[in-house]
Amino acid sequence: MSVNEMFSGIQGFLSADQDVREDIRKVVQGLEQTAREILTVLQSVHQASGFKDIPSKCQRGRELFCTVRSHLGDLKTKFPAEQYYRFHEHWRFVLQRLAFLAAFVVYLESETLVTREEVTQILGIEVNREKGFHLDIEDYLSGVLTMASELSRLAVNSVTAGDYSRPLRISNFINELDSGFRLLNLKNDPLRKRYDGLKYDVKKIEEVVYDLSIRGLAREPGSGGEE
Amino acid sequence: MSVNEMFSGIQGFLSADQDVREDIRKVVQGLEQTAREILTVLQSVHQASGFKDIPSKCQRGRELFCTVRSHLGDLKTKFPAEQYYRFHEHWRFVLQRLAFLAAFVVYLESETLVTREEVTQILGIEVNREKGFHLDIEDYLSGVLTMASELSRLAVNSVTAGDYSRPLRISNFINELDSGFRLLNLKNDPLRKRYDGLKYDVKKIEEVVYDLSIRGLAREPGSGGEE
Amino acid sequence: MSVNEMFSGIQGFLSADQDVREDIRKVVQGLEQTAREILTVLQSVHQASGFKDIPSKCQRGRELFCTVRSHLGDLKTKFPAEQYYRFHEHWRFVLQRLAFLAAFVVYLESETLVTREEVTQILGIEVNREKGFHLDIEDYLSGVLTMASELSRLAVNSVTAGDYSRPLRISNFINELDSGFRLLNLKNDPLRKRYDGLKYDVKKIEEVVYDLSIRGLAREPGSGGEE
Amino acid sequence: MSVNEMFSGIQGFLSADQDVREDIRKVVQGLEQTAREILTVLQSVHQASGFKDIPSKCQRGRELFCTVRSHLGDLKTKFPAEQYYRFHEHWRFVLQRLAFLAAFVVYLESETLVTREEVTQILGIEVNREKGFHLDIEDYLSGVLTMASELSRLAVNSVTAGDYSRPLRISNFINELDSGFRLLNLKNDPLRKRYDGLKYDVKKIEEVVYDLSIRGLAREPGSGGEE
Amino acid sequence: MSVNEMFSGIQGFLSADQDVREDIRKVVQGLEQTAREILTVLQSVHQASGFKDIPSKCQRGRELFCTVRSHLGDLKTKFPAEQYYRFHEHWRFVLQRLAFLAAFVVYLESETLVTREEVTQILGIEVNREKGFHLDIEDYLSGVLTMASELSRLAVNSVTAGDYSRPLRISNFINELDSGFRLLNLKNDPLRKRYDGLKYDVKKIEEVVYDLSIRGLAREPGSGGEE
Amino acid sequence: MSVNEMFSGIQGFLSADQDVREDIRKVVQGLEQTAREILTVLQSVHQASGFKDIPSKCQRGRELFCTVRSHLGDLKTKFPAEQYYRFHEHWRFVLQRLAFLAAFVVYLESETLVTREEVTQILGIEVNREKGFHLDIEDYLSGVLTMASELSRLAVNSVTAGDYSRPLRISNFINELDSGFRLLNLKNDPLRKRYDGLKYDVKKIEEVVYDLSIRGLAREPGSGGEE
Amino acid sequence: QQIREERDGNPSSAVMLAFKTFQQELDTKHDKYERLVKLSRDITIESKRTIFLLHRVTSVPDVEEVLAESEDKLDGVKLKIKLIALELIGEDLYQYHRAFTPGIQEYVEAVSFQHFIKERSLISLEQINKDLIFIEDKKNEEPEGLSSDSQDEKDKPVCFQVTPTDYLLGVADLTGELMRLCISSVGNGDIDTPFELSQFLRQVYDGFSYIGNTGPYEVSKKLYTLKQSLGKVEDACYALKVRGSEIPKHMLADVFSTRAALVESDEGIS
Amino acid sequence: QQIREERDGNPSSAVMLAFKTFQQELDTKHDKYERLVKLSRDITIESKRTIFLLHRVTSVPDVEEVLAESEDKLDGVKLKIKLIALELIGEDLYQYHRAFTPGIQEYVEAVSFQHFIKERSLISLEQINKDLIFIEDKKNEEPEGLSSDSQDEKDKPVCFQVTPTDYLLGVADLTGELMRLCISSVGNGDIDTPFELSQFLRQVYDGFSYIGNTGPYEVSKKLYTLKQSLGKVEDACYALKVRGSEIPKHMLADVFSTRAALVESDEGIS
Ligand SMILES: [Mn+2]
Ligand SMILES: [Mn+2]
Known part of the structure; x- marks a missing residue:
């Protein structure tokens, strides 16, 4: 049939x-x-x-x-x-x-x-x-944002491990990343939400840099960077 | 930068x-x-x-x-x-x-x-x-199911319009369609739900054919079919 | 302040x-x-x-x-x-x-x-x-649609009361209404949803007329049809 | 402490x-x-x-x-x-x-x-x-509404059991009930929602009576058909 | 009627x-x-x-x-x-x-x-x-829990306002409250859910006290530090 | 029957x-x-x-x-x-x-x-x-994870109490635990979710250790570290 | 400054050793669970296919042929259930219950659907379980040897026990299939089946009302669908009765056999 | 048998004629609605872009430049709002309110954000509405001529009125942006802005608490988010205070200017 x-x-x-x-x-x-x-x-x-x-x-x-x-x-x-x-x-x-x-x-x-x-x-x-x-571009950006928060953790732990220059380098890197994201017109989608979290990573790293600065531990960006 | x-x-x-x-x-x-x-x-x-x-x-x-x-x-x-x-x-x-x-x-x-x-x-x-x-195959099938329910309405109205052979032809057609759908393993998706509705169309058409049959109005499938 | x-x-x-x-x-x-x-x-x-x-x-x-x-x-x-x-x-x-x-x-x-x-x-x-x-025009039309479904009920009940010509008159009326509504470009608003319901009223009335037709009870449209 | x-x-x-x-x-x-x-x-x-x-x-x-x-x-x-x-x-x-x-x-x-x-x-x-x-009055009314929908089922099944007069009596009873409820000023509470269901019961029973009427099955309560 | x-x-x-x-x-x-x-x-x-x-x-x-x-x-x-x-x-x-x-x-x-x-x-x-x-006792307890979360906010803001001793007092108070609630056998009701939030308030205040302690800012209630 | x-x-x-x-x-x-x-x-x-x-x-x-x-x-x-x-x-x-x-x-x-x-x-x-x-093994592991978050709280409070060596010992312990858990192939079950929470405990303790390190308060691991 | 030296996962520490055994235990458990889920999925698919096949009884000339085919399919399903039973030897059935419950419910649905079509009655839980006792042939059977730990175990029959709840849930779904069967029957001019079905569904519905909300939550959830199915069947019977009123009963059969000739097939069941 | 002859839509029947006028009326209304939705969407997009742009004040050397650019953008938005106002001449504003409310709320958010950055205060509803009075030049302006029905209308100023509710909802969203601004400020070493922000946000929060649930539902819904934003800002101030306690205030600025040099840019707002 x-x-x-x-x-x-x-x-x-x-x-x-x-x-x-x-x-x-x-x-x-x-x-x-x-x-x-x-x-x-x-x-x-x-x-x-x-x-x-x-x-x-x-x-x-x-x-x-x-x-x-x-x-x-x-x-x-x-x-x-x-x-x-x-x-x-x-x-x-x-x-x-x-x-x-x-x-x-x-x-x-x-x-x-x-x-x-x-x-x-x-x-x-x-x-x-x-x-x-x-x-997909959104998937790439999402991966990058996850890395950012891993780096804020790394900044904290590098101080504990006695590496005082890494946090500054991370800070510069993350700031650049943040500027980059600010160029994007994100809609209220999952990516936007994840991007909002980046600000906290920026803040945390900045606090580490601040802690090092006021103690005079952050002056050697040129010299001791690689420990 | x-x-x-x-x-x-x-x-x-x-x-x-x-x-x-x-x-x-x-x-x-x-x-x-x-x-x-x-x-x-x-x-x-x-x-x-x-x-x-x-x-x-x-x-x-x-x-x-x-x-x-x-x-x-x-x-x-x-x-x-x-x-x-x-x-x-x-x-x-x-x-x-x-x-x-x-x-x-x-x-x-x-x-x-x-x-x-x-x-x-x-x-x-x-x-x-x-x-x-x-x-997409699902979209095609969905369209076919919508037609089936339009045909059950057509069967009713063709009787009103005095066309007594059309319902029988529709009935045969819909039955064939129903057998066809029975061959498919539909999961519990939207299509399955829509397919369940087909049974009611089959039933409605069958009732029309039945009404015609008991009144002896459905005997002329060969002759007056095309009116 | x-x-x-x-x-x-x-x-x-x-x-x-x-x-x-x-x-x-x-x-x-x-x-x-x-x-x-x-x-x-x-x-x-x-x-x-x-x-x-x-x-x-x-x-x-x-x-x-x-x-x-x-x-x-x-x-x-x-x-x-x-x-x-x-x-x-x-x-x-x-x-x-x-x-x-x-x-x-x-x-x-x-x-x-x-x-x-x-x-x-x-x-x-x-x-x-x-x-x-x-x-508001939408409110007027909405009221008209409510009446349509009341009329489908009336068609059913007039048969019960032995008035076999009223359903045909209602059917004509509803069909004209349906044609009227089909002129309108209804968007996905509440009116559209209510209008979708009209289909069922039309169908119900069609079935009543069908029931009368097949039993030969709908012959008198000429005489008492316009009442 | x-x-x-x-x-x-x-x-x-x-x-x-x-x-x-x-x-x-x-x-x-x-x-x-x-x-x-x-x-x-x-x-x-x-x-x-x-x-x-x-x-x-x-x-x-x-x-x-x-x-x-x-x-x-x-x-x-x-x-x-x-x-x-x-x-x-x-x-x-x-x-x-x-x-x-x-x-x-x-x-x-x-x-x-x-x-x-x-x-x-x-x-x-x-x-x-x-x-x-x-x-509570609301609980009483809720029970009454549940009965109404049980009666619409009873109307259907009494026809199946060959009792053609019961649906008419049920229809009259339900209509009276419906008028009664229309006297009440129900807020948008659970009772209101349940009452909206009564409309369907009324309609369903009317259709049963219609089915009986059109086939001449509803005549045998003797005189009381028009009641 | x-x-x-x-x-x-x-x-x-x-x-x-x-x-x-x-x-x-x-x-x-x-x-x-x-x-x-x-x-x-x-x-x-x-x-x-x-x-x-x-x-x-x-x-x-x-x-x-x-x-x-x-x-x-x-x-x-x-x-x-x-x-x-x-x-x-x-x-x-x-x-x-x-x-x-x-x-x-x-x-x-x-x-x-x-x-x-x-x-x-x-x-x-x-x-x-x-x-x-x-x-009602539940309403009283609910009010007390709302206060607890207000106090955690107060602990934060009192530090900002330069009052370093208040957080310690709040911490002691909240701990006592927490012990009190632990005496209660709360069912899975709204209160239980709200009580689960108390844990966060306790932790938050402890972190405030910690921040003060590690910077030597929590010493000045004089003797009562260990209280 | x-x-x-x-x-x-x-x-x-x-x-x-x-x-x-x-x-x-x-x-x-x-x-x-x-x-x-x-x-x-x-x-x-x-x-x-x-x-x-x-x-x-x-x-x-x-x-x-x-x-x-x-x-x-x-x-x-x-x-x-x-x-x-x-x-x-x-x-x-x-x-x-x-x-x-x-x-x-x-x-x-x-x-x-x-x-x-x-x-x-x-x-x-x-x-x-x-x-x-x-x-059940999952229940045992779940209990262990709850303890981990209790220990992160303990790390914070031991600093408040003036015990600067305990956080380091807790950090070592938690890290060992974390390594252990990483051996497990946790599926998307409740345990997995709870384990994801361990990350936050680890991070919190890392931050406590960081705070101690940067202030030179974490020097005594040799002497009192094993207590 | 190197304060946290050597702490990362010393592979021979007591903790790591313990976690290695945990890893093994969890993996074993999970693998078994996954195997059961897979079996359950297979059982579900095959049972659904059986149900689809059985629906053809309303439209084909030879009902026996359909029943024979569905019997075959269900035998295949039973073999899968036997594999579940073998996995569960020495285990607590309820530990893995969630893994296979969907499949078992679907099997109950299929087997009770077949039983109804053949016997016009509700298959009992006891009957279902009796069909799931598998007796091993002494030696050459089952070369896969899934769990033949000890020699004497071979002699004991392997059996699977459907829980009362799974039985109930399967039967609740059965009513949906019966409703579909009823509508198709009407559509195909079978005038007896709908009345039998309504009688039967009412009994099942009464049974479920009697249990009410004392059963597990899933059962009460299905009560509403069940009531709707029953309503549809009652409506169908009503329609048959009302339409049948216009013609004497003996003529009805006549009408339908004419009709059946038109769709070039013999009468359905009956 | 042809019982229903001639009934399908006799195109000259009274009913059909009536429905033709309905068609026209509905289409006119709908077209206007669609145009307003489109305008609203454009306004939303441009306002969001302005907000994004304004967030750059925490990281660029020249704040004025950013503000000038955002001013330009907002002027563009205002022109769109003027188009809305022209559409609404002679209409009941609330009839089409749902069409443009999202855009207007976003505009309130953007304009109040800019105002805060410049003035460190809350822009009033009156001020916003004053900026939305558009005075027409006598002749050559507006060649699009969207609704220049009569000659004398040209002399009246066209104006748009933001409703108090839209104002409230825009301001509620503003607080989220201010929270983001605060976090960024901390991240960029600006130590004054967070304290100003917390002061300001507390006032706004108090204002919303005062209104409580007497406002429309959408407002109460935003109270929770508002409280969270405030909490984040208070936490940030707390952190600054606590960390600042380890060093004299005058040294802090020093620390941050060193820091700023590292990220090769001058201090942000200050
Ligand atoms: Mn099923
Ligand atoms: Mn916003």
């Missing part, structure tokens, strides 16, 4: 869709696991002993990003490229987290702001929507 | 996105207007006088679909093809409505179930996701 | 506003009471016995509209004439209800659609905003 | 209060159990076979109301009479349910509307607040 | 009830107004300048409580004493607020916890339910 | 179930009372004066755990041993709280992390599910 045949075909479509979502979910679980591992590695920089071997921690983080790339490579094969936004919600959260981790590694390595291009290179994905699996 | 430049660029992206949504909204408003006009034309078939000139009403409907095609052609130019699902919510509702109207026209013309391919031809869009702006 | 003074001023405004609203609320309560009384009078037409003395019921309804006019005359004195829309929400509901009652009386009397002018005469208010306390 | 002593005293108060509530809850549980039993007995009138022995079902229901009276007698002893409203929420629901059951029994027995006085006699409680544990 | 008569009687009851509620609402509005005035007076202690003349602010607050007593005296006359809980919701909120204000005045005057007896004296009402219009 | 009988059987099961739950609830209330008493005893260590006699407070806490053991012994008798998880929700909360209290006592006594075995000994219950009433 013709109508019946038509509907059999349609059922095929519907089942395929559910299978795709199932596949995506599985890959995303793996990604989340790896992201947690990278986080554990990078967070150990907050510990007194951690300040010594930041480079080796970054090294280890970079290695784990290989696994990320392989997961993401896998993910791309699970659905047609042009349906990115159809399934976006499935990986949006983990992608923001990975953007944060990439931004943090790059900052620890070079004290610069990772560009969106760099993040996509680290993750092995595209910058441009047209080219395929990419990083 | 480098960070500032980066963020200026980002702001460009964000503004562009809002502009795209604004553009889409405008085109969709026009589409809704045209869809309402087609509906008015087609609904007049329920009136006693309407049964006479179904062909001319379909003709008029077909003409209005030209406007629809031009609107949809316009819509496609408002955003990159691969971001269909990014903006899907904006046009989903009107697309379902247009699918219904196309299905209704085709039924009135030939008493057959429009295929998804035919709908896309009438609307001037694609069948396959890969090819560009297309009709 | 300057900030303090400013807030005192605003508080003064707010208190005055509340007093006005309190006054309005009291008058509106009286109006609602009278509207309920008219409703009770008119709804008795649905009873088998009610069909006999529709004229006397209309008469009684007309008398109660005197009280309505006096309440509305009172209402006008409670606020500055040009601020109608500031307090609109307070009386909008009851005004729609009164428009419905006026439309119902007129329909029962003459089987015609009450005009907006007639409603305002019955209520003793203005048609034009500029002239003073008036009837 | 003074603050501690104060709070010890307060804890005494709170414990006593909690004990009272615990006691009340237990009695109310028993009441709910009995109410469910009465409901089960009375609900069986909807069964095709149930129409035959309505009197015996009412009889059985009346017996169970003895248990209700004993529970309620118990309840009164659990708290000071003047704190009725303090604990009202605990028994309000079950009291409304019992009012419904009493109204239903009385209707089934005599096809009349139970008065509040009768309900209080059946439940063994007071009419007047001043006298002690009483039935 | 019997049903109609019944409902007329019922409407009488309902109107009387609505009138009582209307009367109560009016008095409560006055109470709220006065409560807001007291609040404005007491809140000014947070101003830098406010710390100097706390006694005169308390004085002014005490005077306004006269108005409160007169309002409450009026309120009692509006309904039968034994129906306190029937209308409780109308004044519960303002009574909790007044309890807070009384507690705050007493704390500012003497840095002690107001007893329930004192609150009822300040408000001119009864302690015991049996005696008439009283203060 | 067969369906009836089936439901009677099930109703019997449900009643029995409710009785068991009622019994359990009563015992759990006693447990909660005792837990609150222990909490009051232990929380007094936050007071300036409390730091002196931590041992005696621990002693007192230990005594109260006898009552806990007797309550828990009672609880075991209320339901079949192998149905622990059927009623788990009833005591889960209080058991987590008791685990916290046991962990806190042990920490105060020895500055070590209580093991799960120790907790079960203190509570007089089993470690293994097979052996009987036991402590």
